[in-house]
Amino acid sequence: MISLASLWLPILLAGLAVFMASSVIHMFLPWHRNDVAGVPREDDFMAAVGPFDLPAGDYMVPHAHGDAEVMKSAEFRAKVEQGPVMFMTVMPRGNPFGMGAQMAQWFGYCLLVAIFAAYVGSHAVPAGGDYLSVFRFTGATAFAGFALGLPQRSIWYRLSWSTTAKGMFDGLIYAGLVAGIFGWLWPA
Known part of the structure; x- marks a missing residue:
């Protein structure tokens, strides 16, 4: 060896x-x-999401919080059908x-x-x-x-x-x- x-x-x-x-x-x-890819109407998207002041991290929308019962609910299914459904990574502000x-x-x-x-x-x-x-x-x-x-x-x-x-x-x-x-x- x-x-x-x-x-x-x-x-x-x-x-x-x-x-x-x-x-x-x-x-x-x-x-x-x-x-x-970039999102359509990027400025509008940033203006809509910006006020949430999301900290850097990974997100899912809609989110069931790991609860199988929530995922089966009519309310959650309606959110999925309506959309948007996304995974997103938010990077720190400044110079990422x-x-x-x-x-x-x-x-x-x-x-x-x-x-x-x-x-x-x-x-x-x-x-x-x-x-x-x-x-x-x-x-x-x-x-x-x-x-x-x-x-x-x-x-x-x-x-x-x-x-x-x-x-x-x-x-x-x-x-x-x-x-x-x-x-x-x-x-x-």
Whole structure:
């Protein structure tokens, strides 16, 4: 078995490679530009919702408060039929697009996935293992970390399946980078 400490360089480089690739994908390539739509009559919507002064968080409308009896009630069903029915995330006011904190969290997440890929690979492939074995185990683990949790948002919160598919494709790219770096730098 290979120690995780001996894999610090591929862990770091894999995390950096995914971080840089995701930056290129989201800043320069067009496939995520239509992931989120604006609401019609945005100014009117903001004027209507603004006075509620909602704190940052996730909301559902209408909301049954986790009560199955409320969900079965005629009043709740009428609200659902009338609409709107929505899940929404309210971000803090000010500058929610100052992305320093999110970028740091994303880099930390990239490193975490690389650590798990290293862990699985270190238990599956011995030192001096062949490139394809390392690629297979670390790549599958990285794909699980970057992509397999995404369909839950489409299943439960109705995020568009096209957005989920694009995110999973990104995850495949990231997993390939992680796997390639581990295969390249696997200890002899």
